[in-house]
Amino acid sequence: MRALIQRVTSAQVHVDGELVGDCGAGVLILICAMQGDTDDLPAKLAAKIGKLRIFKDEEGRMNRSLSDIGGQALVVSQFTLAADTSRGNRPGFSQAAPPAEGERLYEAFAAEMAQIVPTQTGRFGADMAVSLTNDGPVTIWMDTDA
Template identity: 70%
Template structure:
């Protein structure tokens, strides 16, 4: 699985005019299930994210996790994280999991993160979503279970 984490002071996701998910201080997590991924990769990624110390302590050092700050997460599916740009100018997405499997693992990942004590809201799989955020720092981290 691939994830792009953004430390945010706030984020929300809309489908049309309806806000369907939001978070306060915490993480916006853009997530993509890749071909061959399973629950094991989702669990591994959720555990890593829950412990990742990218929030500042009183000394201004990145030394706290999202759990330590009692933060929340907004998890948004984004199959374009699987983009293959090695040929030509139009990306291919054949490395992404098939839609039904991608949706299942996306929902499993969000649930796994929630079970670790992080309040989670989500986007809508497969929808045309508008995501707004205030990146805090900015801090943006790329995670890939394959590397």
């Protein structure tokens, strides 16, 4: 699985003008299931993100985790994280998991995050409008293959 984690003060996702998910201080997680991802990866990735020390302590150092600060998560599916830009000018997405598999792993990941912190989601496969206030800015790329 591939994730782009952004530390936020707030984030929202809308579908057709309707608010479908939001969060306050915490993280916006853009997530993509990749070809060959296994059922154990959503739990491993969620646990890693929950423990990732990217929030400031009283000395201003990134030393606290999402769990430590009582933060929230907004999880949004984004198959374009699988983009292959090695040839030509049009990205290829063949490394992304097929839609049914991607949705299943996305839902499993969101459920795992919800066991760690309050979590809301976007809508898988929808054309979504995502807005956020990036805090820092702090943006972290994670790939379970790395």
